[in-house]
Amino acid sequence: MDGARIPRVDERILDRRGLDLLIDVLRERGYRVVGPTVSDTAIVLGELKSGADLPAGWGVETAPGRYRLHRRDDAAVFAHSSGPQSWKQYLHPPRRQLWSTTRDGPWEPPVVDETPCAFVGVRGCDLAAIAVLRRVLCPDPDADTPTARRFRSLFVVAAHCTEPGGVCFCASMGTGPAAGAGYDLALTELLDNHGHRFLVDVGTESGAAVLGDVESRVAEADDVEGARRAVADAARHMGRHMPDTDLRELLRRARDADVWEDVADRCLTCGNCTMVCPTCFCTTTEDTTDLTGEHAQRWQHWSSCFELDFSHLHGGDVRTSGESRYRQWMSHKLGTWFDQFGSSGCVGCGRCIDWCPVGIDITEEAARLSQLLPAWGEDDR
Numbered sequence: 549m550d551g552a553r554i555p556r557v558d559e560r561i562l563d564r565r566g567l568d569l570l571i572d573v574l575r576e577r578g579y580r581v582v583g584p585t586v587s588d589t590a591i592v593l594g595e596l597k598s599g600a601d602l603p604a605g606w607g608v609e610t611a612p613g614r615y616r617l618h619r620r621d622d623a624a625v626f627a628h629s630s631g632p633q634s635w636k637q638y639l640h641p642p643r644r645q646l647w648s649t650t651r652d653g654p655w656e657p658p659v660v661d662e663t664p665c666a667f668v669g670v671r672g673c674d675l676a677a678i679a680v681l682r683r684v685l686c687p688d689p690d691a692d693t694p695t696a697r698r699f700r701s702l703f704v705v706a707a708h709c710t711e712p713g714g715v716c717f718c719a720s721m722g723t724g725p726a727a728g729a730g731y732d733l734a735l736t737e738l739l740d741n742h743g744h745r746f747l748v749d750v751g752t753e754s755g756a757a758v759l760g761d762v763e764s765r766v767a768e769a770d771d772v773e774g775a776r777r778a779v780a781d782a783a784r785h786m787g788r789h790m791p792d793t794d795l796r797e798l799l800r801r802a803r804d805a806d807v808w809e810d811v812a813d814r815c816l817t818c819g820n821c822t823m824v825c826p827t828c829f830c831t832t833t834e835d836t837t838d839l840t841g842e843h844a845q846r847w848q849h850w851s852s853c854f855e856l857d858f859s860h861l862h863g864g865d866v867r868t869s870g871e872s873r874y875r876q877w878m879s880h881k882l883g884t885w886f887d888q889f890g891s892s893g894c895v896g897c898g899r900c901i902d903w904c905p906v907g908i909d910i911t912e913e914a915a916r917l918s919q920l921l922p923a924w925g926e927d928d929r
Contacts, residue, residue: 558766558767559747559748559749559766559767559771559772560747560748560750560759560764560765560766560767561745561746561747561748561764561765561766561767561768561771562735562745562746562748562762562764563743563744563745563746564599564623564744564745566746566762566763566764567599567602567625567735567746568598568599568600569599569762569763570599570668570705570733570758570759570762571583571596571598571599571668572598572599573758573761573762574666574668574703574758575597577758578663578664579663579664579665579666579703580595580663580664580665580666581595581596581665581666581668582594582595582596582635582638582665582666582667582668583596583601583602583667583668583669584602584603584625584626584628584631584668584669585601585602585603586603586606586617589617590608590615590617590631590632591603591606591608591617591628591631592631592632592633593631593633593634593635593637593638596668602625602669603625603628604623604624604625605619605620605622605623605624606618606619606620606628607619607620607624607627607628607711608628608629608631608713609713609714610629610713610714610715610716610787610898610902611714611715611902611907612715612901612902612904612907612908612909613901613902613903613904613905613906613907614902614907615631615632615902615903622739623739623744624737624739624744625669625737626669626707626709626710626735626737627710627711627737628711628713629671629709629711629712629713629714629715629716629898630671630673630674630713630716630897630898630899630902632824632899632902632903633824634674634677634824634825634826634897634899635667635670635674635677635678635826636677636681636826636827636828636829638665638667638698639678639681639685639695639698639699639702640681640685640695640829642849642850643847643848643849643850644658644847644848644849645658645845645846645847645848646658646833646846646847646848647845647846648843648844648845648846649843649844649845650842650843650844651841651842651843660694662694662697662701664701664702664703665698665701665702665703666702666703666704666705667702667703667704667705668705669705669706669707669735670704670705670706670707670727670731671706671707671709671718671724671725671727671897672706672708672709672718672723672724672725672726672727672728673716673718673721673723673724673826673895673896673897674826674895674897675704675706675723675727675728675730675731676718676721676723676724676728676895677826677827677895677897678702678704678730678826679730680827680889680891680893680895681826681827681829682699683889683890683891684827684829684889685699685829686699703732703754703755703758704730704731704732704733705731705732705733705734705735706727706730706731706733706734706735706751707727707734707735707736707737708725708726708727708734708735708736708775708779709724709725709726709779709782710725710736710737710778710779710781710782711782712724712725712782712785712786712787713787713898713902714787714788714898715787715788715898715899715901715902715909716786716787716788716896716897716898717786717787717788717789717790717896717898717911718786718895718896718897719783719786719789719896720786720788720789720790720792720896721790721892721894721895721896723895723896724783724895724896725779725782725783725786726779729751730751731749731751731752731755732750732751732752732754732755732758733748733749733750733751733755733758733759734748734749734751735747735748735749736749736775736776736778736779738771738774738775738778740774742770742771745771747767747771747772747775748764748767787898788898788901788909788911789911790894790896790911790914790915791911791914791915791918793918795882795883795892795914796882796883796884796886798882798883798914798917798918799878799879799882799883799884799917800879800883802879802917802920803875803879805917805920807913807916807917807920808871808872808874808875809871811871811874811908811913812869812870812871812874814906814908815870815874815906815908816905816906817854817856817870817873817874818854818905819852819854819855820900820903820904820905821854821877821899821900821903821904821908821910822852822853822854822877823850823852824899824900824902824903825881825899825900826895826897826899827881827893827894827895828850828852828881828893830850830851830852830853830858831848831849831850831851832848832849832851832858833846833847833848833849834846834847834849835847853867853873853876853877853880854873854874854877856868858873859876878910878913878914880893881893881894881910882894882910882914894910
């Protein structure tokens with residue numbers, strides 16, 4: 549994303565064929581186009597060769613510890629909530645080589661694929677997560693590093709959400725269902741008696757240039773009103789919400805609350821929540837050699853604060869109990885993240901609820917903590 553804002557441009561309308569052409573134009577411009585597609589009984593992110601790869605006519609049912617794909621009675625392509633993957637995997641790869649060397653040879657940097665990516669169908673929550681990752685991973689956005697270049701070359705086609713899932717709570721986190729700043733183009737899908745179409749909002753000069761290569765028409769007032777109303781209705785039909793309280797202060801005061809032990813009795817410390825989270829960024833490194841001992845490599849890969857040795861120091865592990873590890877994750881995500889990066893680390897996508905094997909719900913746990921506040925005296929502040 550070049551970040552260059554433009555004067556307000558009249559909203560445009562793409563038909564279904566126009567969406568396919570948009571993907572073709574992005575590919576012709578040299579982008580690797582990534583978006584939602586159906587694979588392995590889930591809607592996952594993958595490279596789109598054409599608009600035919602989009603999940604037309606598929607929806608999902610989500611609940612704590614439950615995700616089910618189902619056929620819809622229409623051909624909507626963005627009428628589904630977040631799947632098991634996030635865009636993080638393309639900006640902060642799960643595994644990457646840092647260097648390689650031989651016994652008597654020089655240090656060799658890895659070969660990095662610098663193909664720019666175009667993300668199609670980015671929800672408001674995930675757009676906010678991309679902004680969070682940029683702050684975390686690129687403190688200097690102009691740095692000459694593969695990560696910084698990856699963010700700078702990114703093109704984003706957002707999708708304003710009109711059908712939130714059962715575990716979504718982005719409205720209470722201020723990240724959706726409408727996509728916020730940071731997109732090049734944003735689509736609102738409309739499917740009614742007037743046909744299947746997409747209202748397009750232009751966010752940057754790059755977005756305007758790409759849209760100029762795709763056949764579209766000026767949106768009518770009814771199109772704009774219908775799209776805005778659909779997104780507003782989505783906010784009112786959100787599956788969950790965070791308690792309306794100061795979560796940062798809540799978690800500071802909740803350090804010794806009894807609820808952590810109860811959560812630990814259910815938590816498997818599997819780390820699923822951190823793996824599917826669009827903002828968790830922790831990594832570790834490992835060195836490998838071949839059988840001859842002549843070649844060595846250093847690799848970086850995702851790690852999790854739920855791993856027993858994540859907090860290992862000389863002398864042992866700092867957080868040995870599941871109770872302390874869950875408390876660390878939730879306290880960092882909703883509390884101390886503010887101290888480090890100036891925002892919450894949670895964007896309300898609900899993936900951690902959806903993909904928890906035992907259905908632990910971060911919104912329920914936060915609500916339970918907030919209910920304890922009246923019982924805590926002023927001396928606890």
